[in-house]
Amino acid sequence: MSRTEGTGPIRRAAVLVNPAADAGHATQAAGRAVDRLREHGIAVTRLEGADAADSGRLAHEAVAGDIDALIAIGGDGMINLALQALAGSGVALGIVPAGTGNDHARAYGIPLGDPRQAADVIAAGRTRTVDLVEVTGPDGTGRHFGTVLAAGFDSLVTDRANRMTWPRGRMRYNVAMVAELARLRPLPFRLVLDDGTVLERDLTLAAIGNTRSYGGGMAVCPQADPADGLLDVTLVHAMPRRTLVRFFPTVFKGTHIHHQKVETVRTASLRIESAGISAYADGEPMAPLPVELAVRPGALRVIVPG
Missing domain, CATH: 3.40.50.10330 (Probable inorganic polyphosphate/atp-NAD kinase; domain 1)
Known part of the structure; x- marks a missing residue:
């Protein structure tokens, strides 16, 4: 659209x-x-x-x-x-x-x-x-993002990578991912949608997209449209380590949403809660959960190819 x-x-x-x-x-x-x-x-x-x-x-x-x-x-x-x-x-x-x-x-x-x-x-x-999407943290501070907000396994990987001083570049994230895989566990989440629906799930990760991808082309929210006034929410349910390793490459193609352990919903606003988890969006730290997310329709003019 x-x-x-x-x-x-x-x-x-x-x-x-x-x-x-x-x-x-x-x-x-x-x-x-x-x-x-x-x-x-x-x-x-x-x-x-x-x-x-x-x-x-x-x-x-x-x-x-x-x-x-x-x-x-x-x-x-x-x-x-x-x-x-x-x-x-x-x-x-x-x-x-x-x-x-x-x-x-x-x-x-x-x-x-x-x-x-x-x-x-x-x-x-x-x-x-x-x-754009506005994120409001526990302290009431608001911040906008344009692509995808991540919370769960992927944000734990980012937390770990940010604490590391070696190696440098993308390899640091690979090392951090291996370390987090070793301690993989179900993460209890609670989400409240704009119509009041409450979702309580044990998840590997939750991704909330205004656009399709994060992490350099990982199509975690493959059907997201940045002009439809809605958030595309991808919930990856808790899964064993071996299953997650096989599952991970499908995210680059966006075919993961057909997996039995993946749930998708759309909503104009969202509250997301989980203990000990921070939210990242556009690759930047937003706030520790819980956070409130709300679409700001038409908040940005972006220059695009003809």
Whole structure:
């Protein structure tokens, strides 16, 4: 479904860069993208904060100013930071993928691997209006995400990987996954849907999708549509370690939803509870459970290919 689409000139843009993304490759990507944008006649201001909080401040200031687009150069974490400033603003999001997962770029067909091609998409100015999801944590703080929120085995793997200093890169997550598999256990969850339905399940993981994939193309919510006003919820019931190992590759194709241990539902809002579990979305930590999730229909304009 496409809520609204349009095309308009991009004359002024702010570029938000994460120099550390993809082992520093984002800096090279930023240089190529900015040069290409300027070739198109776009006035570009480059933003590089000292840390995430500083980058967030710069993004909010830029969106409050006179720009047509805020362009995130990096991975899904950098886009997530941009979303906090863009939500409901009417300023368009431009994406130059230069991270590890790039699941926002995958969702909207942004070219991977060539910053100049991504810049050409931005210069063409075709936009699509899509939903965001607001997550409210136990302390009442709200934060938005654009792709998938994960809670359970996958978030435990991320927790462990974030505590590790070796190895580096994606191998760190592989090591963390092996370690969590060794201590795999059923995780009691309680979910409350928008119509009041209560689901109490022993799960391996719960994934709540605005778009299809996380983790670099894992189609955990393969039927998710970011413009339908609904969350796609994928619940993977508790299963033995050996079964999970065989099950895992099917997630890349999205065929896992046909497995007898998988349950899917759609809802416009959701409360999700489980003890000792943190929620991650767009690859970033959101909050410890319980959290409340609610779709914000049409909260984002994103620049997409023609």
